Amino acid sequence: MDLVFALENFPRLLKATILTIELTFLSLFFGIFVGVFFAILRASKIKILFFISYYYSYIFRGTPLLVQIFIIYFGLAQLEWIRESFLWIVLKEPYSCAIIAFTLNTGAYSSEIFRSAFETINKGIVEAAESLGLNKINTFLRIKLPIAIRQSLPAYGNEMILMLKGTSLASTVTLLDLTGVAKHIISTTFRPVEVFIVAGSIYLIITFIIHNIIKFLEKKYSFNS
Amino acid sequence: MGLLAYGDTGWGDELFFATLMTIAVAAAAIFIGFFLAAIFASFKLSKIKILNLIGSFYTTVFRGVPELLVIYLFFFGGSGAVMYVARIFGYDGYIEVNAFLTGAFSIGIISGAYSTEVFRGAIQSINKGQFEASKVLGFKKKIYYYKIIIPQMLRLALPNISNVWQITLKDTSLISVTGLVEIMRQSYIAAGSTRDPLFFYSFAAVLYLFLTFLSMRIFNKLEKYYSRGY
């Protein structure tokens, strides 16, 4: 490995990492809301709401993220009524298109994680809360949600790492994230091994950090403490 | 529907063959992955520390680094490495690296990292007492593996293997960047040529949904088959 070459390109890759972290963070942030929303719909007794949530999750988990981002970026831009509507302010930019695609994708996976977390909540706890006079909203916010969050931490940690990897697809819609810059350096210098090691290590370091944050949270909110 | 006509006037036949290509690459990749997983899962379960480390290194790297980067490594680096090896053996001529194999290997190595964890979990979950029991009953080691361990492993691992297959199937869309004509690549070409990306990418999504739906059905059947007697 050519250390000098690797070091020369390190600052460029590090700078691109900022975009990668930004995309990951924002998508996960919005994705949690989308995920919780659809998990609630999924528990609904109203059939149509259930099916909306079911098919949303089915479609986004059953197709590759690359297809999703291409439909949102290249596909929607083709429609004149979209370009003339207020939606275009958001869809015009590759940055926001990427975040929308990632959010919808992680939202689908998260909704499944949260759904199964809600399902495993002991009914007795909920009944106890209600018998103590907590109303439905309070029972949800103060009892069900915290338990579900704790319950879904390990699976959600995995989803965070998958999303971090997923942001690499931003490079297919003109954004220069870590993978985009790495690709650019590879195709101009023809030195794949060095670039792979440097960029790959950066991804692994972020993965490591996420992994430890989740571990810390799991410990902090473990039921035994 | 003219866009999807079969033959020279539309993209129907191209997309049909591209779908077959997607299935072929995914199948090749998951088998390469199984092969690697068998090796690395045994590494991870081994009592030798260095093998443990190698096993962990493999799964950490290939589950933590984006698929696209791995693909670029093999696409741009694969050929160089092939020539490097060939030169050691004194061959200095033209070497062609097949796009299908490059794709199947890069996806296979990623798929293998997920399979390793699945295999490891499945092996660990098998009761040790069974080995002793079969020894007492005088079974040969081969019979013990084929008739007792592997069927049980399959039952326990099938839901997870189904997951790995879905991941692998979707990952094949990324090798379109290497020029292998599978669903995504063909849609990309068609979208460029007809200037109708919305239609072709949506159609690609439908094709993938069809494939994931179909494989789910198949895996459900298999799970039922291997769960008989439980």
Place this chain on the structure above:
Amino acid sequence: MKNIFKFFLSSIAALMIFFSSAQADSIRIGTEGAYPPWNAKDESGKLIGFEVELANWLCIYMGADCTLVEQDWDGMIPGLIMRKYDAIMAGMSITDERMKTINFSQGYADEVASLAVMKGSSLEGMDTPKAINLSTGGGDVKKALKTLTAALAGKTIGVQTATIHQNFLESGDVGSVKVRTYKTQDEVNLDLAAGRIDAALAAAVAFTDYAEKSGKPVVLVGPTFSGGAFGNGVGVGIRKDDTDLLKRFNNAINKARKNGKISELAIKWFGFDASM
């Protein structure tokens, strides 16, 4: 670390080895298939375009058996070096920078670049000469670049990645514009038509072809560019050590120029004689 990695890569690569039976006198030509009218694909998935037909004729003149190999643009030169094919015919301009890595035959067609915008853009009607040649320099060129710098300030301009057009925009000759790079020219055209970018820079024919086929009001603005960062025409890219093949291509191009084949194909695909 280096050795483990190399060993790992090599052992996998060893499995991937696929020795192509080196046929007598077969030439593989790499092209993109996404840069109409130079090279593109039709509905049946067949490669078409000026270079596809020209390649056929050159091979007939060389008496060689040719196959066209598709390759994405950003892997075009690596593909040649990796010997995935022996020659590049992909609308690739002859530039000093590329000459550091590969050789070029003599040019077979002259490509002028141009900016394009959607009709109604504020960039229409710039006061510049019809054409500027960056190699000649001079007051006219300086003045034109100054006009362009002022007009393009703060604008987002789309180009295909790793092209002379990207190099030019990043050279600072027209100030610091926002450059957005795309994998293919098709994508540049799509985003120009969608209004995501203010202007695009590519071969002038790439835009006129797109405007004609899509019916979108894409118009050329400003001067056409040649020389300097834009190189010296489009030629066949060949590996440095393949001097024999270079000679053969040069002879074939000479013949095709003299007998009018290049002009004929250029008029068919570009609508004007771009031979050189």
